[in-house]
Amino acid sequence: MPNHQAHTIDPHALPEMIIRYLNAHRAHDTDTAVTTFTSDATVTDDGKTYQGATAIGQWLNRSATEFTFTIELTDAQQTDPTHYVATHHLEGNFPGGSVDLRYQFTLRDDLIERLIIEP
Numbered sequence: 001m002p003n004h005q006a007h008t009i010d011p012h013a014l015p016e017m018i019i020r021y022l023n024a025h026r027a028h029d030t031d032t033a034v035t036t037f038t039s040d041a042t043v044t045d046d047g048k049t050y051q052g053a054t055a056i057g058q059w060l061n062r063s064a065t066e067f068t069f070t071i072e073l074t075d076a077q078q079t080d081p082t083h084y085v086a087t088h089h090l091e092g093n094f095p096g097g098s099v100d101l102r103y104q105f106t107l108r109d110d111l112i113e114r115l116i117i118e119p
Helices: 016-026 030-034 052-066
Strands: 007-009 037-045 048-051 069-080 083-092 098-108 111-118
Touching (some): 016 030, 016 111, 030 052, 048 052
Parallel strands (some): 037 111
Antiparallel strands (some): 007 069, 037 048, 069 083, 083 098, 098 111
16 A cells, blocks of 8 residues: 555545535534545544444434534645645534544545544
8 A cells, every 4th residue: 555645635636425425514514524525435524433424413412412612724645636625623512622623524426435533
């Protein structure tokens, strides 16, 4: 497996499916957000993994209502044609009040196959 070096890209140059997911997530549009994932996709957030559309939809609904926060896309990187990282700065009423999170995307067939969210 080749070792690809991540390089910074313009956040607007992220693949359309990632931008659609990020916009839907920010707007709390769970129905649209779920359509950006493969049927067998996994999301790992806060140490927990959610697999499949139903579990991902439940995670999206819960994360949209648990806290109030603002989210700003601050950086984007591409490792290879199917791996991207979108860094977001969040501020809100969650523990700590602010955090920078790395959304690590793996794409398959122009859909999100895997998303890992971590600091």
